[in-house]
Amino acid sequence: MSPRPHEDCARAAEVEAALDGGLDPATEAEALAHARACLSCAALERSLRSLRELARSLPGAAPDPAAAQRVRAEVLASAGRAGRGLSTPVRRALTAAAAVTLALLGGAAIARRRPPPPRTDGGIELAGVGMLRAERGAVYRVERVGSDTRIGLTEGTIHLAVVRRRRSERFVVSLGDAEVEVRGTRFAVDAHEGHLRRVRVTEGLVAVRRQGLAERFIAAGGTLEVTEAPAPSPVAAALPPTESLPPTESLPPTEPPAPDAPSAPALRVEPTRPASASARTASRDFRAGALAYVRGEPAAAATALQRFLAAAPARDPRREDARYVLVLALDASHEAAAEGAARAYLAEFPRGLRRAEVTVRLTRRLAARGACDAAASVALGMPENADGALRAQVAHGLSRCAGASGE
């Protein structure tokens, strides 16, 4: 590396300090005046400023809003449980003593910190938040942590009228596979066995976040119907529910409508129909591949899916499912090609819905054949929102490496 021109000047460090704000105003002005006169310090100043400008324009990683809210709720719930200041054993003992005292006094305040029992009544008034009306047979519970209100709904239908919330206040209906968040609105949520079935909005706007799917907004007059069976197995989810209906994951994202827009129609899936003969062949291959896999014939499944992938255009919404089932099929028939198929999935769908599962399988395969560093670097690509069980599987896959090296 050739010597830098600004290293010639003895005052280079002073100029750098001035740009960092490490000097008093008078010295700083003097150093910058010097930089205007000195060729090498002027070059240094330009270089440092352009580096700073470049650094400031780096795009920052942003947390997933749904994950951030989950973290927020967990932090607040834990803080509420922990009480304040557990920094010293003395304080901890005092806290325990206080809790015992309160328990002896009737413990009403402490009881409020436990999750409340499920309710099956006709509804309640949520003080300062709104009204909840439950239909017959509805099973739900209401938890309030700080300024957050969370309704856990397991079964049946509840109708809610929520007064306008501030930015720091949250109102969320949680289900096993989704959450529905509002700021101020009237709406109804319908659940079955802990799974979301329907959201109907009468006033305002609600956000619906379903497991593994992008956030969607539903405006007044809109309804979201969940048509697929609850908790689908990976393969069932990858298969189209009917002959012509594409997988739900391939729906176009719904934009929040303009405030003055007329009532939005119910959000429904428009089936896509194959147009040409080659498209029909591709459809047949896709279906044959998926069904062969379900029937327990992974080799036949892999052949059909590979045919489908070779023929289907890049924009075909079934490609992701085909790539995923191909990984499963090759993995099941212990084919070395499963590795390549997994990498192909990750390359084609870097934000794919099955990225976590594919990462688990690829990590496991690489670790099993001793390619530990490759396994580790694949594992680091695990999506940040991945399910805890899948993360545990990745860790387990990698533990083979750690174990082997410890021998």
Added chain:
Amino acid sequence: MSLRVVRPVLTLVPDDDEVLLQRVAAGDVHALGVAFDRFHRDVYAVLARLRGSRLDLDDLVQTTFLVLPRAAHNYDPAASARSFVLGVAIQHARRERRSLVRRWRLWQARTHEVDVPEAVVDPEQHASDREDLAALESALAGLSHAQREVIILHEVQGMKGDEVAAALGVPLNTVWTRLHHARNTLRATLDARGAR
């Protein structure tokens, strides 16, 4: 007093950093919620850049805010609350990184490879459209961890030297020295690639 142990104080929290962190330290759940809303994006962005990966980042953000009520007892109002919270996050990231490095060494021993990566670059994070930014990302990944910390806090996040020193728990002069060396390395790398 004992009642306040179990009952969150539901009062509005002013914008004042010092009051906010005092209330967080006093176990005010509402204040903790406000602190989360105010700072969690910065915490996430800094940790993502420091670690070069988003793996388990949500857990690390959660830990940061879980320990904040205890850490906030040590808050010095001379620095901003933001830099204090980032400092708490960085201390936890360091602890976690030490165990990561141990794991890498284990794999290295197993596979006879010599490189212990300082940072693993997340392809998603690396997928910048601009060549110069992509070059900076990869140059950042080549810095030592200590140098990357000061560059991210000072140059990327725009924190002042004394705030960086407080967040990292090092003397101010150490911050300047690390910045100087880190910038020299970055500029040399970028110039060699012709990125600037």
